[in-house]
Amino acid sequence: MLIKSVAEIAFFFIILLALVKPFGNFMYKVFNGDKTFLTPLLSIPEKIIYKISGVDTEEDQSWKKYFGGVILINLIGIIFLILVQMFQAILPLNTQNLPNTSFHLALNTAVSFVTNTNWQSYVPEATMSYFTQMLGLTVQNFLSAATGMIVLVALIRGFVRKESKHLGNCWVDLTRCVLYILLPISIVSAVFFISQGVPNNFNQYTDATTIEGAKQFISQGPMASQEAIKMIGTNGGGFLNANSAHPFENPSPLTNFFQMLMMALIPASLTYTFGKMVNNTKQGWAILTAMLIVLISITGVITYSEFAPNTLISHISDIDPNNQFNFEGKETRFGITQSTLFAGLTTSISAGAVNSMHDSYSPLGGMLTMFNIELGEVILGGTGTGLYIMLLFAILTVFIAGLMVGRTPEYLGKKIGPIEMQSVVLGVLAPSIFILVLTAIASIIPQGTSALNNAGAHGFSEILYAYSSAAGNNGSAFAGLSANTVFWNLTLTLAMFGGRFIPIFFVMRLAGSLVEKKYIPTSVGTFPTTGLTFVILLIGVVIIVGGLTFFPALTLSGVAEHFQLLSGKAF
Amino acid sequence: MSGNLITSIRVFTTMTILTGIIYPVSVWAIGQVTFKDNANGSLIRINDKVIGSKLIAQPFSQDKYFQPRPSAVNYGVTPDADYKKGNFVYTSGGSNLGPTNKKLIDGLNANIKALKAKNKTSEKIPLELITASASGIDPDLSLKSALWQVPRIAESRKVSEDKVREVIDKLTERPFLGFNGESRVNVLMMNLELDKLQ
Numbered sequence: 001m002l003i004k005s006v007a008e009i010a011f012f013f014i015i016l017l018a019l020v021k022p023f024g025n026f027m028y029k030v031f032n033g034d035k036t037f038l039t040p041l042l043s044i045p046e047k048i049i050y051k052i053s054g055v056d057t058e059e060d061q062s063w064k065k066y067f068g069g070v071i072l073i074n075l076i077g078i079i080f081l082i083l084v085q086m087f088q089a090i091l092p093l094n095t096q097n098l099p100n101t102s103f104h105l106a107l108n109t110a111v112s113f114v115t116n117t118n119w120q121s122y123v124p125e126a127t128m129s130y131f132t133q134m135l136g137l138t139v140q141n142f143l144s145a146a147t148g149m150i151v152l153v154a155l156i157r158g159f160v161r162k163e164s165k166h167l168g169n170c171w172v173d174l175t176r177c178v179l180y181i182l183l184p185i186s187i188v189s190a191v192f193f194i195s196q197g198v199p200n201n202f203n204q205y206t207d208a209t210t211i212e213g214a215k216q217f218i219s220q221g222p223m224a225s226q227e228a229i230k231m232i233g234t235n236g237g238g239f240l241n242a243n244s245a246h247p248f249e250n251p252s253p254l255t256n257f258f259q260m261l262m263m264a265l266i267p268a269s270l271t272y273t274f275g276k277m278v279n280n281t282k283q284g285w286a287i288l289t290a291m292l293i294v295l296i297s298i299t300g301v302i303t304y305s306e307f308a309p310n311t312l313i314s315h316i317s318d319i320d321p322n323n324q325f326n327f328e329g330k331e332t333r334f335g336i337t338q339s340t341l342f343a344g345l346t347t348s349i350s351a352g353a354v355n356s357m358h359d360s361y362s363p364l365g366g367m368l369t370m371f372n373i374e375l376g377e378v379i380l381g382g383t384g385t386g387l388y389i390m391l392l393f394a395i396l397t398v399f400i401a402g403l404m405v406g407r408t409p410e411y412l413g414k415k416i417g418p419i420e421m422q423s424v425v426l427g428v429l430a431p432s433i434f435i436l437v438l439t440a441i442a443s444i445i446p447q448g449t450s451a452l453n454n455a456g457a458h459g460f461s462e463i464l465y466a467y468s469s470a471a472g473n474n475g476s477a478f479a480g481l482s483a484n485t486v487f488w489n490l491t492l493t494l495a496m497f498g499g500r501f502i503p504i505f506f507v508m509r510l511a512g513s514l515v516e517k518k519y520i521p522t523s524v525g526t527f528p529t530t531g532l533t534f535v536i537l538l539i540g541v542v543i544i545v546g547g548l549t550f551f552p553a554l555t556l557s558g559v560a561e562h563f564q565l566l567s568g569k570a571f
Numbered sequence: 572m573s574g575n576l577i578t579s580i581r582v583f584t585t586m587t588i589l590t591g592i593i594y595p596v597s598v599w600a601i602g603q604v605t606f607k608d609n610a611n612g613s614l615i616r617i618n619d620k621v622i623g624s625k626l627i628a629q630p631f632s633q634d635k636y637f638q639p640r641p642s643a644v645n646y647g648v649t650p651d652a653d654y655k656k657g658n659f660v661y662t663s664g665g666s667n668l669g670p671t672n673k674k675l676i677d678g679l680n681a682n683i684k685a686l687k688a689k690n691k692t693s694e695k696i697p698l699e700l701i702t703a704s705a706s707g708i709d710p711d712l713s714l715k716s717a718l719w720q721v722p723r724i725a726e727s728r729k730v731s732e733d734k735v736r737e738v739i740d741k742l743t744e745r746p747f748l749g750f751n752g753e754s755r756v757n758v759l760m761m762n763l764e765l766d767k768l769q
Contacts, residue, residue, distance in 0.1 A: 007750050049589070053581040065575065072579035080583070096661065126661040135591035142590040143583075171582055178586060183594060187601075194602040197626055199612045201599065205661060206614060208621045210629040211636075211762065215649045217661055218612055218624050225598040229590075242663035245705035247626040248612070252744075253752025310670050313698075318683045320695035320715070327702040328675060329665040332640065332711040333744075335753035339705075356705045357665035360675075458669035480667030561671055570673045 005303060005337040012257065012341060013296065016264050020288065023265060024272025030180045031153045031173060031273070038180055049175050060166035063512025066154055067505065069170035070147055074114050074501075077140055081110035084136040085128070094129035095204040095220075101127065108489035108496075113137050115500035116144035116382050118230075118237030118352050118475035119492060121484040125219045125240050130202060133239060138226050142186075145233030145266075146177040148384030151504055152270065155388050156277045158511030159412040162519045167511055181266070182233060189228035189262060197251035200224035223248060231262035234382040236352030236475045244342070244355040245331050256338050256355060263351040267380040270387050278412050282530035287390055290538045295379045298368050299344030305365035306336050312570055326365070329357030340365065347372035350382035352475025359453070359462065359478040363565055366478070367558020370465045373472040374435070374554075375546035376428060382473060388507050392424045393545070394529065397538045399424075401527045410526060413519045420510055427506035431471040431499040432549045438467045438491050439553065447487035453480025456571035457564060461557035466492065468550075471499030615759070623759060628708040631762060634689060634727035637712065637720055639758045640699060641682055643667075644707035666703040678703075690723045711755035714743065730768060738764045 029036045050057055061069070084091065085106040089099055101109070105121055112119040113136075122128070128137070150173040157167050194200050199220055206218040223239045227249055230237060244250040244259055268288060275284025309324035330339045339356035346353050347369040358369050372379060378390040395411050399421060402409030409416040442448030442463045452459040462478040469476055470492045477483075483492065528534060564571075602610035613625040623629045628639040630646045639646075643666035649659050668675040682701035700716040712720075717739050725732040742760050746752040 004750055011748075011751065049585050053585045054578055055582065068575050069579055072576055073583050076579060076583045080587075096659075123662055123664075125663065134595050135587060138595060139587045139591040143586060171578060174582065174586075178590065183590070186594065187598060190598040191601050191605070194598075194606045194610050197609045197613055200602040200610045201612070203611060205659075206612060206621050206624070208614075208623045208629075210623050210648075211759075212629075212631060212633065214630055214646075215651065215654045216623060216627070216629055216647055217649060217659055218614070218621075218627055219661060219663075220612055222595045222599055224602060224610075225595040228598075240663050242665070242706035242708070245665070246663050247628075247706060247708065247710050248624075251626055253747040257747055257751050312671065312676055313679060316679065316683070318687065318696050319679075319701070320697050323715075324698055326670070327699040328668065328670075329703065329705045331705050331709050332699060332713050332716075332755050333709075333752055338752050354705075357667055359667035359669060360665060362670055366669075453667050454669040454672050456671055458671055461669075478667070478669075479664070480669075561669070565671050570671050570676060 001307070008337045009296070009299065009303070009341055012260060013292065016261060016268055019265060020269045020272050024269035024284070025276060027181060027269060027273040028276040030176050033176070036180060038184060042179055046175060046179055049179070053171065055171040055175070057169065057172050059169050061169055062165050063154070063167055063508050063515070066167050066170045067508040070151060070504065071501070073143065073174070074147060077114045077143055078110045081113060081136045081140060082106045084132050085109060088129045088132045091129065091131045093131040093134070093202060095202070096129075098127060098129050104486050104489040105484060108493045111493045111496050112475065113140035113235070113237060114144055115473050115496045116148060116233070116235060116350070116385065117470060117473040117496045117500070118235045119470055119477065119496065120237055120475070121489055121492070123241045124238060130221050133226060134222055137237060138229060141226070141229040141233050141235040141237070142178050142182050145182060145229070145235065145383040146174050148382050149177050149266070149270070150174055150384070151507055152384035152388040155391060155507050155511045156274055158514035159278055159414055161515050163517070164515050167515060182229065185232050186225070186228040189232060189258070190224040192258065193224040193227050193255060196255045198224040198227055198255070199248055219248065230353060231259045231351070232266065234263050234267065234349050234351040236346065238353065244353045245357070250355055253333055253338060256334055256342065259353070260342055260345050263349050263353065264345055264380060266383045267349055267386045270384065274387060280530070283412065286530045286535055287387070287394065287538070290535045290542075291379050291390070293535070294375070294539055294542065295344065295348050298348070298372055299341055302344050302365045302368050303337055303340040305362040305368070306340050308362060310362065311565060312568065326360070326362050329360030331355065343369050344372065346476055347474060348375070348377070348379035348381070350377040350385060350472060350474045352469065354476050357479060358465070358476060359480045363558045363561035366461065367554055369476070370461070370468055370558070371546070371550070371554065373468045373474045374550045375542055376431065377472045377474060378542060385473065389428065389503060392427050392507070393542050394538060395420060395424050396428065397534065397541045398527055398529060400541065401537060407525055410520055411529060413521070414514050414517050415520060419513045423506040423510040423513070427503040427510070428545065430502040434471040434495040434498045435464070435467045436549070436553065438495055439464050442467070442491065447485065451482045451485060451488055453482070454571070457557055457561035458571070461561065464553055464557050467495050470495035473500050615763070625757065625759060626710055628710045628758060631758065634723055636762045636765065637717060637724065637758050639712065640709050640716070641701065641703045642707040643703040646708055663707050665705045665707060690720065692719065692722045694719055710757050710759060712758055714739065714754055714756065717756050717761070724765065728765065728768065734768060735765070
């Protein structure tokens with residue numbers, strides 16, 4: 001069992017690592033405006049898009065203009081998505097005659113999908129029409145993924161360009177990102193998913209009478225097309241309530257493997273793109289190494305925790321004592337390891353898709369999925385998002401290293417001054433404030449606690465997980481929480497919006513400040529950011545910032561529950 | 572700023588058409604041409620009536636059929652009374668009961684009791700057969716959970732246990748590349764196969 005489990009995890013990471021360089025190189029070419037193998041096919045559609053969108057491709061934008069573009073298209077997305085949901089009853093492709101959604105749900109869902117969180121307060125198959133899923137949610141799956149990536153590219157240009165004011169053109173970056181990267185992979189993946197059993201149609205739900213005569217409605221809809229971008233864009237919002245645990249979204253171990261690979265592909269490969277852009281691929285490999293060390297360690301512990309028997313159950317004499325793994329909320333075809341590997345990836349990647357129910361995980365296993373999010377979604381992280389926040393941590397690391405030896409810190413040839421440090425610290429800490437303050441409020445008022453599905457420490461975990469997931473733009477949940485209420489929808493909206501756009505603002509401000517600076521050549525006094533020392537120091541900073549911020553809260557949730565379980569307490 | 576606003580509205584519109592219409596409709600067209608059966612939900616028909624989907628578990632309570640894992644959402648079944656009123660159930664999902672929740676333990680005990688009432692085997696019960704799946708419509712059983720039910724099915728159908736085991740063998744699906752995921756058997760396909768035995 002152990003060997004099989006290790007083999008499954010190792011196999012996944014070997015395949016992932018093999019893809020990082022070729023795919024990272026491809027993305028480098030796309031963002032650099034170079035020719036790729038897709039150029040002959042897509043250069044004409046690209047020109048058409050610029051023409052009908054009125055994009056001036058020659059314009060090189062300041063950080064304010066670039067940021068303005070990013071914010072505006074996101075705000076327009078929120079407004080459009082709210083309207084689509086609130087009028088879906090009169091819009092086409094509503095095969096089940098689903099009613100319009102409430103305003104607070106529409107707002108929550110709109111902000112959720114625009115911020116790449118994909119938190120879902122609703123049961124999709126009973127709430128959203130095909131029109132809403134397709135023209136509303138799928139579109140944002142593309143645009144939110146692209147938003148993260150182009151903000152990252154702007155930040156890297158801030159390092160690369162010298163004594164300039166310009167960071168590139170956000171419309172060109174966005175268009176190329178969608179057209180050359182996200183769309184082609186999505187089309188290929190969607191067709192692959194269909195070949196493996198994922199439905200894709202516009203039929204009504206099938207009204208089936210089962211063999212024993214029960215009435216069962218079988219969900220239908222354009223699932224495969226949404227599933228593809230849901231994974232590749234690290235979105236994670238399911239077409240169906242059970243998300244990637246649903247046999248329609250994820251029918252087999254093969255599709256499961258493929259889904260995990262898809263969600264990790266862009267975040268992992270972007271480290272290579274980054275290295276290539278700063279003209280030193282070792283810089284990218286160092287960051288990827290730090291990410292993978294943390295990711296594999298935490299995933300290992302989650303897996304171990306789920307293989308351990310629940311001591312409240314293991315004494316029941318009728319149960320086979322030989323495989324008392326934690327099967328509650330897991331699917332047979334995946335077993336433990338494909339579930340925990342998925343859980344480790346989806347929480348650290350900020351995807352938020354789930355193929356098992358984290359709420360039913362063991363106390364420590366469940367706590368670590370939450371801890372992955374609380375580290376700031378930097379262990380791979382979302383598309384672009386993960387790396388730009390990780391670069392803030394890298395700057396923090398060289399700053400601390402600089403303090404230790406008494407030198408002005410520099411990173412990638414740029415001196416780190418007060419404006420940079422302000423942006424870094426505020427960008428890193430902003431999401432934590434939303435998590436802790438809102439968790440505290442929800443824990444003590446009835447509007448918060450009445451939504452819980454579990455009592456005791458586990459109930460507190462449901463609250464903490466919800467706000468961590470929202471502010472970290474992850475979207476997974478301890479899903480017992482009944483979050484479709486005014487209080488929860490509004491507070492989670494606040495956390496998602498703040499957790500997304502405050503860091504984006506500071507990252508863009510940082511980029512604007514860096515791009516104006518001179519390049520300082522490396523000297524003997526420069527702290528090398530490619531070696532093992534840097535990797536270890538970076539891991540330390542990430543763990544300490546995440547750990548110190550959330551350790552008290554985690555003690556009250558997973559740690560407390562673990563000891564309650566050991567002492568035989570149930571609630 | 573106003574130039575930026577107009578451009579962003581235009582880019583948003585173009586992207587909505589591209590990713591919200593052109594993309595899903597192309598995938599739909601390709602899917603309907605190349606994998607029509609899958610694309611429409613892997614439905615199974617008997618005498619032209621849909622009895623379910625290969626990928627979606629349905630409830631089985633008779634002794635002669637394999638039973639799927641417990642479901643926290645009652646397999647998405649609409650009760651007859653609600654069906655007549657037009658209150659249809661569309662759902663999926665797990666119990667979301669935490670490891671220290673009394674309801675989890677009580678539920679397991681209730682499931683054990685129900686299984687013991689119907690099965691006279693002295694074999695211990697595999698845990699996955701009494702725990703709720705994540706989707707609530709997990710179509711599969713582990714080999715252990717399927718084998719555990721063999722004596723009951725053989726007795727009820729008055730066939731040899733070997734005959735029932737042959738059905739399991741025939742329909743066993745292996746992990747991806749032999750080690751990713753688990754070996755499993757599809758409950759509905761087994762039950763359809765069992766009905767062919769007689």
